[in-house]
Amino acid sequence: MVGSINADIVLGVPQHPLPGxxxxxxxxxxxxxxxxxxxxxxxxxxxxxxxxxxxxxxDPYADATVSGLREAGVDIDAVAVVPGPTGQAFVTVDERTGENSIVVFAGANAAVDEGLIRTSQDLLDRSDLVVLQGEIPPAASAAAAFSSSARLVLNLAPVVPVERRLIQCADPLVVNEHEGRLVLELLGHGVDELHTEESVVEALLAEGIRAVVITLGPAGAIFSDGRASRRVSAPAVAAVDTTGAGDAFVGALSARIAAGAPLEEAVRFAVRVGSFAVTRHGAQPSYPGPGDVLPEGAQ
Structure with missing residues (x-):
């Protein structure tokens, strides 16, 4: 994984505030x-x-932010310490619906550059899969993707300006229903005539992307590996906090792909993991381990 590390400052609110x-x-x-x-x-x-x-x-957030990585058994030898504040995300969670609103301050994540990627080249060379997101500088993402022969999972969230060829290397590109349209606009593709998620998937594939997964929140996901689009519905669960659910999905998807699973199997598993995550508070604290039972439901 090449990406961002933040301290999530989470506020439980009766409803999201209106402007002013x-x-x-x-x-x-x-x-x-x-x-x-x-x-x-x-x-x-x-x-x-x-x-x-x-x-x-x-800053004092640095140790706390890597604690989850360390406890999960992630190799953090390539995590650099740079002067200044650690990245921070300010999250408000509507206690009635579990829906969140997030503002991110990049902090140290802005220092993830091509130089840091070069110092980690041996690690990239030994990897079967590289996973990227949109919370680090685009030049670093490009360096990580193009300096390795590993398969690329690109979760372009948030949607930031990256090279066309980086997006086209994604196998798969993972976005939500809003981000999918933003990616098409980034590629210069009109979206006014795209009225369904299937049409967005087809348009992304037409731009040369190898495979596409669009997450649909409680509705599950839609995906295609170049053939007809297929939908996977999510189990019905009582959501208490959606923070980090999309990341749970991408992590689960990547784990299954790295293990050799076909895309459909990986998506079906990831939908269940994302559904599990929304039943618990927080992002990393909500993720399942080997002893947890994932929800079953319509697939």
């Missing part, structure tokens, strides 16, 4: 987070052998 509105939070928690670290922890807890390339700062 002040509300009182009912709870405050700090958890290790960051899309990259979350996905690494999710994959490692499911039995994958995971190493992480990233950066933390020199």
């Amino acid at each position: 509105q002040t509300i009182i939070a009912n709870s405050l928690d700090v958890h290790p987070g960051g899309k990259g670290a979350n996905q690494a922890v999710a994959a490692a807890r499911l039995g994958a052998q995971v190493a992480f390339v990233g950066a933390v700062g020199t």
Whole structure:
């Protein structure tokens, strides 16, 4: 995994504030987070052998943010320490619905550059799979992808300007229903006529992307490896916190792909893992381990 490490500062609120509105939070928690670290922890807890390339700062959050990686058994030898603050995510969670709203401050993640990637080249050369997200500088993502022959899982979240060829190397590209359209716009593809998730998948494949997975929240996911799009519905669960559920999905998907599973099997498993994660609070604390029972349901 090459990606971001954050401290998640999570506020439980009765509802998300409107512009200009002040509300009182009912709870405050700090958890290790960051899309990259979350996905690494999710994959490692499911039995994958995971190493992480990233950066933390020199503030009090640094040790706390790598604790989840360390406890999950992720190799963190390539995590650099740079001057300044660690990345932070400010998360409000609606206590009625479990839906979240997130603002991210990059902090040390902005220091993940081509130089850091070069120092980790041996690690990349030994990897079967490289997983990237959109929370580190695009030049670092390109360096990690193009300097390795490993299969690339690209979770372009958030959608940031990256090279076309990086997106086309994704196998698969993983985005949610909103990000899929943003990626098409980034590629110069119109989206006004795309009224279904299937049409978005087909348009992404037409741009030269090898395989596409679009997550649909409680509706599951839709995917294609170049053939007809297929949907996977999610088990019905009582959601309490959706923070990090998408990262649980990507981590689980990556773990199964690395183990040699075909894309459909990996997506079906990842949907169940994501559904499990929303039944618990926080991001990394909500991810299942080998002793946890995943929800069953319509697939």
